[in-house]
Amino acid sequence: MTEAQAQTAPASPQIVARDLIKTYRMGDSIIGALQGINVDVAQGEYLAVTGHSGSGKSTFMNLVGALDTPTAGSLKIENRELSGLSSDALAQYRNEKIGFVFQTFNLLARTTALDNVALPLLYSHRHSKVDVREKARECLARVGLAARERHQPSELSGGQQQRVAIARALVNDPHILLADEPTGALDSRTTDEIIALFEDLNASGITVILVTHERDIAARAHRRITFRDGFMVEDAP
Amino acid sequence: MLGVIIGVASVIVMVSVASGAGQAIEDRIKALGTNLLVIQPGSYTSGGRRAGEGTALSLSEADLTMIRDKIPGVAAAAGVISGSAPIVFGNTNWTTSIDGVGPDFLEVRNWDLTEGRDFTDVELRSAAKVIILGVTTARELFGEGPVVGQQVRVMNVPFTVIGLLSPKGQSGFGTDQDDTAIVPVSTARRRLFGAEKTVPDNLKRIMVEVASAEEMNDAQSDIETLLRQRRHVRPGGTDDFQVRNMAEFIRTRSETQNILSLLLGATAAISLIVGGIGIMNIMLVSVTERTKEIGLRMAVGARRGDILSQFLIEAVTLCLTGGFIGLVIGGSSALALAEWGAWPIALSPSLVLIALAAAGFVGVFFGYYPARRASLMNPIDALRYE
Numbered sequence: 001m002t003e004a005q006a007q008t009a010p011a012s013p014q015i016v017a018r019d020l021i022k023t024y025r026m027g028d029s030i031i032g033a034l035q036g037i038n039v040d041v042a043q044g045e046y047l048a049v050t051g052h053s054g055s056g057k058s059t060f061m062n063l064v065g066a067l068d069t070p071t072a073g074s075l076k077i078e079n080r081e082l083s084g085l086s087s088d089a090l091a092q093y094r095n096e097k098i099g100f101v102f103q104t105f106n107l108l109a110r111t112t113a114l115d116n117v118a119l120p121l122l123y124s125h126r127h128s129k130v131d132v133r134e135k136a137r138e139c140l141a142r143v144g145l146a147a148r149e150r151h152q153p154s155e156l157s158g159g160q161q162q163r164v165a166i167a168r169a170l171v172n173d174p175h176i177l178l179a180d181e182p183t184g185a186l187d188s189r190t191t192d193e194i195i196a197l198f199e200d201l202n203a204s205g206i207t208v209i210l211v212t213h214e215r216d217i218a219a220r221a222h223r224r225i226t227f228r229d230g231f232m233v234e235d236a237p
Numbered sequence: 238m239l240g241v242i243i244g245v246a247s248v249i250v251m252v253s254v255a256s257g258a259g260q261a262i263e264d265r266i267k268a269l270g271t272n273l274l275v276i277q278p279g280s281y282t283s284g285g286r287r288a289g290e291g292t293a294l295s296l297s298e299a300d301l302t303m304i305r306d307k308i309p310g311v312a313a314a315a316g317v318i319s320g321s322a323p324i325v326f327g328n329t330n331w332t333t334s335i336d337g338v339g340p341d342f343l344e345v346r347n348w349d350l351t352e353g354r355d356f357t358d359v360e361l362r363s364a365a366k367v368i369i370l371g372v373t374t375a376r377e378l379f380g381e382g383p384v385v386g387q388q389v390r391v392m393n394v395p396f397t398v399i400g401l402l403s404p405k406g407q408s409g410f411g412t413d414q415d416d417t418a419i420v421p422v423s424t425a426r427r428r429l430f431g432a433e434k435t436v437p438d439n440l441k442r443i444m445v446e447v448a449s450a451e452e453m454n455d456a457q458s459d460i461e462t463l464l465r466q467r468r469h470v471r472p473g474g475t476d477d478f479q480v481r482n483m484a485e486f487i488r489t490r491s492e493t494q495n496i497l498s499l500l501l502g503a504t505a506a507i508s509l510i511v512g513g514i515g516i517m518n519i520m521l522v523s524v525t526e527r528t529k530e531i532g533l534r535m536a537v538g539a540r541r542g543d544i545l546s547q548f549l550i551e552a553v554t555l556c557l558t559g560g561f562i563g564l565v566i567g568g569s570s571a572l573a574l575a576e577w578g579a580w581p582i583a584l585s586p587s588l589v590l591i592a593l594a595a596a597g598f599v600g601v602f603f604g605y606y607p608a609r610r611a612s613l614m615n616p617i618d619a620l621r622y623e
Contacts, residue, residue, distance in 0.1 A: 062617050065536070067535075067536060067616045067617040067620065068615070068616070068617040087540070087541055088540045088541065088542070091535065091538050091539060091540040091541075091543075092538065092540075094535075094536060094537065094538050094616075095537065095538020096538070100536050100537070102620075106529065106532075106533045106536075106620070108530060108533070119534070119537055120537040120538050122539075123534075123537065123538040123539045123540070123543055124538060168537065172538070
């Protein structure tokens with residue numbers, strides 16, 4: 001997606017959350033992970049979500065990524081209400097619109113970098129076998145790992161593994177990239193490289209939502225929202 | 238995996254051993270003469286006095302030929318003239334039953350020779366003076382001495398002993414079947430017990446071997462119809478002959494077979510269930526170990542159906558691989574058992590196919606529960622699982 005396309009996108013925000021509530025039951029007590037969140041995110045934004053652990057920032061990301069379902073409230077992504085969708089429709093949504101990057105990379109062991117990157121394409125049923133390889137190679141090249149496609153995760157450094165994970169997130173041309181503490185397991189130099197990669201991707205038009213508790217990383221985003229105890233306490237550009 | 242290997246291997250070994258045993262048992266029951274029909278003349282009635290069994294008009298060689306050629310399901314038929322006479326050797330003698338027999342007699346009775354030879358066609362036709370002895374008769378006459386080639390006399394006719402029957406032991410009714418001797422039927426008719434004027438080629442009994450147990454009833458009623466025609470029995474009149482079968486033996490045999498197949502079924506089912514539960518456990522462990530992978534696959538867009546089929550395919554592959562290894566192990570140990578254990582083994586291609594199909598079925602059946610459990614996981618819980 002290019003910048004020009006991003007500007008012609010519909011005027012309504014890409015992500016619209018209204019009174020979003022998520023509660024967990026733990027034994028007899030009920031824990032409010034999100035207690036009424038209202039937020040709009042426009043197409044092409046670079047958003048950092050910060051807060052202490054347990055503040056609800058990861059829960060918010062999981063709801064946007066449709067890994068979890070809200071207890072109450074409305075969450076519209078590209079004018080589509082997520083809360084009423086079937087599990088298969090949610091799977092398709094995750095497959096086509098979302099790219100996930102996790103703190104612990106979550107690559108399949110004993111599987112080459114190329115096959116790891118190609119994994120989402122297995123579930124999209126839109127590509128032939130040759131296309132799948134081509135597309136996966138392209139994405140590996142985009143994160144600078146073209147030479148490592150035959151390597152398995154155990155043969156790659158942490159930074160390289162996270163790049164493979166980013167390539168996997170990109171392979172199906174997502175509209176939103178969700179990263180949950182993507183640099184939490186990396187040293188500072190690799191962190192800079194990964195964050196630079198996110199900035200490049202955002203520049204190409206993908207909405208990037210970065211969950212982090214590191215202030216300097218959050219500071220580089222175009223907008224920061226801060227959670228505390230399930231409430232959004234700050235929304236700063 | 239090991240569960241299915243052992244399961245399939247034990248199914249193969251047990252089924253082939255048991256069906257081998259079944260065959261051995263069937264052979265032995267068959268040796269008793271299960272498929273045997275015995276035809277005798279009935280009683281002769283004269284002026285209200287009814288004579289005993291076998292007193293009516295004798296059967297003949299022509300009856301025998303008709304039965305052999307016209308009745309479907311008849312594997313072999315032999316005519317017998319029997320009587321009892323002392324056999325004399327040197328200064329000892331032994332009175333025993335002597336059967337004059339036709340060409341198929343040994344086959345019909347499932348009888349072998351331990352020494353010597355059967356009658357030749359020429360001897361059977363030409364009333365040759367040759368005799369084959371049962372082991373009891375031979376022991377009484379010769380003790381431990383040689384049998385074949387000795388000269389004996391029966392009713393002052395000299396005979397050469399040409400063979401010794403294999404021991405058969407007691408019949409189902411307690412008589413010693415080895416206390417006997419056989420001579421060609423023409424010899425018995427012409428030289429020993431005499432021909433009848435009314436029936437020139439008379440036979441006292443006809444023994445019929447039916448090819449299979451299923452055809453017994455049909456063959457019996459066909460023979461009865463044929464003989465009624467040949468002996469001019471009026472419709473509704475009393476038969477002047479008897480066809481006897483070994484109903485008791487037949488019942489024993491089918492009961493034995495039922496018990497055996499029940500045993501086989503139970504053995505196979507239990508082994509497969511045990512193997513299947515093993516597979517289910519392995520799959521449950523695998524699903525638990527790979528919870529995070531399942532979560533990841535769901536995060537990148539796998540539907541419930543994708544996860545379900547992935548684990549089902551893995552279970553079936555596991556079972557088929559295990560089934561194949563089990564087949565090789567089971568098959569080779571069954572063959573080894575046959576080679577060194579001298580145990581009859583029946584290993585059929587259909588058994589191999591059934592074993593593999595059963596392994597695949599076990600994979601689907603016992604793989605479904607773990608696969609469904611995997612597919613119903615909540616993506617976020619699966620991803621967070623440590």
